[in-house]
Amino acid sequence: MSALLDVEDLVVHHGQLCAVDDVSLHVAEGEVLAVVGANGAGKSTLLRTIAGLHRPSAGVVHFAGEDVSRLGAHERVRRGISLVPEGRRLFRSLTLEENLLVGAHKALTGSFDIPAVYEIFPWMRERRRASVAQFSGGEQQAVAIGRALVANPRVLMLDEVSLGLAPIVIERIYEVIPSIVAQGVAVLLVEQDVSQGLKVAHRVHCLLEGRTSLEGRPDELSARDIEEAYFGADLHHSQPGGPS
Amino acid sequence: MSATLVPDVGRTVVRANYHPATLVGGSVVVAAFFSAAPWILPAAWVSVLNNFFLLLILATMWNLLAGYAGMVSIGQQGFIGLGSYALLYLALKGMNPFAAIPLAALVAGVIAVPVTFLLFRLRGGYFSVATWVVADSAMLVILSISYLGGGTGRPMPGLTSLSPTEYNHDSYLATWLTALVVSVGTYLLLRSRLGLVLASMRDSETAARSSGAKVTSTRRWIFVIAAMGCGAAGAVLAISQPFVQPGNAFNINWLAEMLFATIIGGIGTVEGPIIGTIVYFVLYQTLQGLGAWYLIIFGALAVAVALWQPGGVWGLVRDKTRFELLPVGYRVREK
Amino acid sequence: MTWTNVIVQGILFGGFYALFACGLSLLFGVMRIINLAHGDIAVVAGYTAVFLVPHLHIAEVWGFVVVVPIFALVGYVLQRTLLQAALDRSPLTTLLVTFGLSVLIENLLLEIYTANGQSVNIGSLIGNSWQVNSVIYVSWFQLVVLIVAVAVLGVLQVYLSKTNTGRLIRAVSDDREAAQICGANYRHIFGIAAAIAVATVALAGISYGILTELTPTTGGSQVLLYAFEAVVIGGIGSLWGTLIGGILLGVAQQIGAHYNPAYQVLAGHVLFLAILALRPQGLFGKKEALT
């Protein structure tokens, strides 16, 4: 199979602890894949490994037909892999615009540049010279997404963008995803909140203690399947790999 | 998961992988040998042993500071100097220099107490450089006191009544006994409650930071103890010279030697300073007459060890054999 | 009037200390390294000016034009090799390695060039001074160094806040990983910061060698300590604070020296310890910078 992003049999350790255990997944251009799972399921570790911030103990990451497993995180950005990290991780001593400029400094050519981000989030234009340290959680999250977008990624990874935000703010953040996908960008998003993930995703991938417990299209999966795959209740009765 | 957290049956918790009586018996034999050294070894060897134990004291103290309490002091030469000069002062006032050694160590320790209140306001590398500022200040103050000989120094009084042989024996014994007290004291300290706090500080910095006051007071104790140890070393140094001079007593090379010996032997292990000191003396004896080259090679070795073998020589031995000479922690052993 | 002169001389020395300090401050700000070999690098730069430049058929005042770029390169390479390897281990390792480096440099200089003092000779230029009145003399050379120090700090400030690379340096020092996923190779950025830091301290070392003399141990016991004191007095993390810190240190030393030449250095230490006791974050620093 040759999608845009192919992750094959990935194993990642934090010291002794195996955080991601033999996970494979594929994301095609213009597709939205939601990875869901409980606290500590290994979702962030998976995304960070794809971004190049962790070295896998086994397995490969193929991107656009190339094995990128040995590339550093900064080199993967040049290939078109961008991550919106858990906790936003903005540059706190920089202004909004400077954050975006850093995000764009190794950008690929494409339709997203700083003015385009200001189109998506019009409030930013006003406050581009403000230091991001004083921004609210939702504003910071928008900047983090903008910072990743201006690199013109071919796959955009979003790690729990809804965490700690009010429902109305979450809605506004999620509103922008379709317009991003419309440009042909693949989106790989991680959510603890399953319903949020199901709403936008074309496919769902459930992780349980580092292993794939279920994958499939949202409309194919029953609430009960997902609950089991998510919490691991009665795991030995369900099929590992799930109905896909 | 569960296997690492809960020791199963079939394992026992032990300190050492040999019988405790072996440790005590072995220590007594070693102690008896070194106490008898002046009578059974040639004078040249005794003088080498004297320097060996001096560096052993220093390395043990630096290891306690940096390896166990995470305080990378580069100002311990200050306490060596203060110990030397405290002893000189006490001897000038008529005290027997040998009897004054503990008092000189105490002076260094007392001076260290207010110093910690200033230095603990800084962290990491800033703390390190500040220790040097304190050491340099101590030297500059001593330099300006003409009673203590100013820049040129003064001979140590109170030793002229001894014959040369007596002097050699006594000064060796003073160094050796100080080293013994410092080593045994450090070993017992690491096995005490304070040692437990140190271990928890090392294992989990965040957990240790949450009980901040305890960590600070532990660090303060360690700093003061290390100052006393270095002060004692300075005192025995002053006797074995027997001339006290700022350029020697406050020399940064003491720091370089104790630091390199600790790293090469294995920082954060009880055995490390001993091994490192042995490596140092092997190098020193081999490269005699080549000026500062012994220090250059020793330093280059220490840099290489810090980068590529951070456990030092002892870490290497222990990983290969799982053997501990002087156990301080507990371990789970398969039956 | 004598007091005015003491203060003026102190301010002039402050220029040196600020120049010594800005590299130390930059390296700490960007990669949290205290480079204990900072001063020794300055001395090596001075020795290079003394022993290399006479072979180059250029006027010795212009020696720095050759030496400073060489040291920028040295800084980059040092960072990409030894310092990065140490940084990958732990903060403790960076201290051990830079201390080791410092001892190595001092003893190598001692073995090769003996303990004798070395001066960079710029001929009669050094003697030029401007007599303000009967007691106040201002050495032209020291005035130039002070101006250079202010200029270096100003350029550095503009570089960090206005240029692309400067922005990346700030981003990397805020959050290394976040900078990586923005496409920044933080190791390269660290290398650039180290190049700047080493270049500035090389410039300081050469200037110091022109004004007085350098010995193998000048780097540790003087340059490093003064630079460090200037940084802490001014406030960790504040470039302009470092300039003020350097000037205050210079003034304190001159006041000490006025009473007794033997008190010059001690007076600086006393000011430093007083600041530590009364205002540990320094005059212009933020409290957070301490932790």
Ligand SMILES: Nc1ncnc2c1ncn2[C@@H]1O[C@H](COP(=O)(O)OP(=O)(O)OP(=O)(O)O)[C@@H](O)[C@H]1O
């Ligand atoms: N840097 C690290 N060092 C050690 N262990 C880690 C590290 N990062 C994560 N872990 C551990 O790896 C496991 C997976 O963590 P990960 O952050 O990937 O989970 P997650 O699914 O993203 O959880 P959450 O929903 O809380 O963000 C957890 O047990 C976590 O404690």
Ligand SMILES: [Mg+2]
């Ligand atoms: Mg996570």
